[in-house]
Amino acid sequence: MQLSPKRVVFDQPIVRVSLDGMQFPQICPICTAPAEDYIRVSVVSETRAALTSTARPTAALFGSRYQKDSSIRLSEGKAFIIPVCREHHYTDEGSYRYKSYCIVFDGLALCLLILAFLMSGNNFWRGEPPSPWLFISTAIFAVFLGLTYVLFQPGPIESAVRIIGFDTGFSNVWIAFKNPAYRDEFVRHNEMSAELVKWVMKN
Ligand SMILES: [Zn+2]
Incomplete structure (x- = not known):
């Protein structure tokens, strides 16, 4: 059965960023203190999302690759290395x-x-x-x-850096940041490839 895509609007804008060369700023995503350590956050397929649109109207007009490759999936085994402060560092091993x-x-x-x-x-x-x-x-x-x-409760880092989904080619990721100051810093840090998005289409 094919469900028609549903528009999901976020209260706080989320970030769409190209995975190629994506970097997390050297501050903690929870408290924005200078980062002194790293956390490996694995991306598990608990949410299977299909995102079809961005806030950019041109993408819809010209049919960018995000439009064509509309189905976004999370793959298992992928992980992000996120800098964190010492206080919010924890090991997730095992x-x-x-x-x-x-x-x-x-x-x-x-x-x-x-x-x-x-x-x-x-x-x-x-x-x-x-x-x-x-x-x-x-x-x-x-x-x-x-x-x-x-x-299966998300850890503090997982809820601070919540991955909404990927596109099929794994070229972009949609991330919801809990801390607005960190979100702004992240966008500044990836200014060539990141943009704020207000809504996505989910299947
Ligand atoms: Zn911290």
């Missing part, structure tokens, strides 16, 4: 692996829960009290769901 383990355990816990349900169904028809396994497996499943929720 978090990806924890997330994968977590999903596997979610599946196992769900299987356990289904088994326990089947068992207590039997008990129910025989007029026996439900098996304690039903409660145990429900508790286990709830714990893993909670853990998954916590693990």
Whole structure:
């Protein structure tokens, strides 16, 4: 089923920037203090976005390559190296692996829960009290769901530098910056290739 593109308007302008030669300024995206360290932010495909337009009317008139290559996708395994201050530096190592383990355990816990349900169904028809396994497996499943929720919360850097999407050729990225001062500095830093965008088209 093909959904028609929907216009998404942002309260704060977001930035469209060419990936070629893109550089993050040497200040922290959270507090704009001078950066002393780096964070590797991996780009995971949790949002699949298709962006078709920019704020520039000429792009629509002349049908630029952003118009033709309208579908924007996030690819897995891509990462940005973002300078941060010492205070907001953290290591994200292994978090990806924890997330994968977590999903596997979610599946196992769900299987356990289904088994326990089947068992207590039997008990129910025989007029026996439900098996304690039903409660145990429900508790286990709830714990893993909670853990998954916590693990998949975006970190402070991910919410300060939120990647909205890419175009299909990976030539441009759309980024929403939380801190307006940092956003302005980022645009100044990439003045040849960055521009502020108010809205995008999403499929
Ligand atoms: Zn900082």
